[in-house]
Amino acid sequence: MLARRPLRARLALITSAAVALVALGVLAAAYVVIRYELVRQLDLQLKQQAGIIAQQSHDVRSGVLYDQCAYLAAPACAQVVPADPAAPGQRGLALPVTGATRRVAAGTLGAHYSDITHHGHPMRMLTAPIPGEKGRALQVAARSDTVDQGVRQAGGYLAAVGGVGVLLAAGLGYLASRTSLRPVTRIAATAERIAATRDPAHRIELPRYEKRGARRQDEITRLATSFNTMLGELEEAVAAQRRLVADASHELRTPLTALRTNAELLARADRLTAAQRDRAAGALGRQLREVTGMVNDLIELARDEEPQPLVEQVRLDLLTERCAAEARGHWPGTPFTADVTEATVPGVPARLARLLSNLLDNAAKFSPTGAMVEVRLARAEGGIDLTVRDHGPGIAAEDLPYVFDRFYRSRQARALPGSGLGLAMARQIARAHGAELTAERAETGGARFRLRFPHQGEQKTSR
Numbered sequence: 001m002l003a004r005r006p007l008r009a010r011l012a013l014i015t016s017a018a019v020a021l022v023a024l025g026v027l028a029a030a031y032v033v034i035r036y037e038l039v040r041q042l043d044l045q046l047k048q049q050a051g052i053i054a055q056q057s058h059d060v061r062s063g064v065l066y067d068q069c070a071y072l073a074a075p076a077c078a079q080v081v082p083a084d085p086a087a088p089g090q091r092g093l094a095l096p097v098t099g100a101t102r103r104v105a106a107g108t109l110g111a112h113y114s115d116i117t118h119h120g121h122p123m124r125m126l127t128a129p130i131p132g133e134k135g136r137a138l139q140v141a142a143r144s145d146t147v148d149q150g151v152r153q154a155g156g157y158l159a160a161v162g163g164v165g166v167l168l169a170a171g172l173g174y175l176a177s178r179t180s181l182r183p184v185t186r187i188a189a190t191a192e193r194i195a196a197t198r199d200p201a202h203r204i205e206l207p208r209y210e211k212r213g214a215r216r217q218d219e220i221t222r223l224a225t226s227f228n229t230m231l232g233e234l235e236e237a238v239a240a241q242r243r244l245v246a247d248a249s250h251e252l253r254t255p256l257t258a259l260r261t262n263a264e265l266l267a268r269a270d271r272l273t274a275a276q277r278d279r280a281a282g283a284l285g286r287q288l289r290e291v292t293g294m295v296n297d298l299i300e301l302a303r304d305e306e307p308q309p310l311v312e313q314v315r316l317d318l319l320t321e322r323c324a325a326e327a328r329g330h331w332p333g334t335p336f337t338a339d340v341t342e343a344t345v346p347g348v349p350a351r352l353a354r355l356l357s358n359l360l361d362n363a364a365k366f367s368p369t370g371a372m373v374e375v376r377l378a379r380a381e382g383g384i385d386l387t388v389r390d391h392g393p394g395i396a397a398e399d400l401p402y403v404f405d406r407f408y409r410s411r412q413a414r415a416l417p418g419s420g421l422g423l424a425m426a427r428q429i430a431r432a433h434g435a436e437l438t439a440e441r442a443e444t445g446g447a448r449f450r451l452r453f454p455h456q457g458e459q460k461t462s463r
Contacts, residue, residue: 011181016166016173023165027158034154038147039124043113046126049076050140054130062089062136069118069143076142077118081105083135094118095139101127105137116141122148183224190227200235203228259287310348316453317342319349320377320386323356327373331364340377343384345453347433355429355437358422359388359449366392366447386451395439395447403439 053065062080069077081097082090083105090097096116103109104127111128118141125141186204193202204224262284269277317340324338345352363373371391378385395403406424423439426449430437435453442448 009177011177012170012174014173015176016170019169019173020166023169024162027162027165031151031155031158035151038150039144042124042142042144042147043126046076046113046124046140046142047128049078049142050126050128050138053078053140054128054138062087064092064094067094069121069123069141076140077123078138078140080130081137081139083137095125095141097139101137101139104129105135107134115144121145183221187224187227190231194231200231200238203231255287255291259284259291262287311346312349313344314347314349314352315342316340316345316352316384316386317377319352320356320375323353323360324375326357327360327364330361333369334364334367335370335372336360336364336375337372338375338377340375341379343377343379343453345384345433345435351429352433355426355451356386356388358426359451362422363388363390363392363447363449366390368392380452383455384453386453387448388451389442389446389448391446394441394445397441400439400441404437 062082065078065080067077067079077094079093079095081093081101083102085102095118100109100112104111107129111126114125114127116123116125122144123141124144124147125139127137127139130136130138183204190202190204194200204227262280265272265280266277266284272280320340321338324336327334328336360373360375367373367390373391374387374389376385376387376389404423404427406421427437430451433453435451438450438452440448440450
């Protein structure tokens with residue numbers, strides 16, 4: 001049944017029960033202590049009375065000494081009991097005599113206390129041997145009404161305090177659960193608003209200390225902070241998705257329009273000359289390849305990480321030389337130089353080759369005819385650095401923060417072929433391999449792209 005209740009009710013019940021149990025335990029202990037102290041005080045009184053009577057009992061024969069404890073004002077009842085039941089002077093004894101009393105008189109049992117009833121009143125009795133004498137025991141008794149009444153009054157007061165404490169614990173438990181779970185309520189309300197509006201821009205308000213302005217660091221607040229962080233990441237992902245869709249739609253609009261135009265033109269091929277049909281067919285093929293390449297790039301960008309079964313140890317130096325050789329074939333007017341050091345990194349060879357090809361194509365595209373593209377693979381502090389440097393116009397300061405954004409094209413690049421996805425794809429592949437790709441302006445002109453792999457601990461030798 002408790003598991004079906006709301007979390008606030010369960011927390012309030014558990015907190016109240018814990019506080020109530022502690023309070024009742026303390027009150028029960030207080031009741032036991034009070035009862036013990038009251039009884040101990042009465043025992044001390046009987047012991048003192050017995051000591052006084054024992055000093056005077058040498059000249060007193062066996063029998064009743066006092067029998068006035070029927071009244072509260074009377075000090076006590078007292079009698080001397082011999083060890084021999086047949087001894088004279090035992091008629092009309094006021095207090096009960098048992099075998100234990102005879103053993104005390106005989107010296108085989110020590111002094112002890114007992115609870116008795118005399119003339120219908122509860123009494124506390126001490127049976128003790130008389131010092132310096134053998135064969136006789138002294139019994140002293142006093143009414144314990146006041147002790148019992150005091151214990152009952154203390155129990156009543158403690159029970160009342162316990163009831164108030166239980167009610168107070170219930171109230172405080174509810175208040176504590178309501179206060180502690182307030183951030184959870186905010187989290188639930190925020191989640192419901194996001195589900196209703198599909199807008200992850202909502203955030204949970206976090207409490208602050210009024211005096212110092214510092215945020216609390218309890219578990220609930222950390223949960224709310226983590227939830228806000230998750231919402232921020234979700235909002236950024238949704239915004240990135242919307243930008244990607246908008247940019248892709250914008251970039252695809254032009255080639256699709258050209259495709260439709262050329263397709264409509266070829267549909268009326270009987271009205272065209274052979275040269276016009278060839279030009280339209282060639283343009284249609286180029287546009288189809290462009291659209292196909294852009295769609296393939298978008299599919300690859302949608303993949304956040306590399307498939308783990310395809311990861312292997314890759315000789316990065318050999319891969320770099322092969323990619324540079326292929327780039328020389330694609331860009332015959334641009335010389336490529338490769339200065340590499342033997343290095344091995346874990347990765348997917350095809351994806352790393354795509355990364356290097358994108359960097360080399362980008363460098364060749366912005367390099368003047370005959371300008372050299374320099375590729376260098378070297379060991380650096382903390383890892384492996386692969387740099388691709390061109391001698392073109394370089395990257396403008398206002399473009400530098402955005403060169404890896406999807407579909408971003410600088411003013412210089414708008415007149416050149418391409419979709420603006422190559423560098424974005426290169427950075428994504430780098431991050432999927434645990435590397436970092438950065439861009440910078442070279443000291444003597446041109447752009448330099450630096451790919452840094454973390455140190456893997458393999459041995460490297462210069463080639």
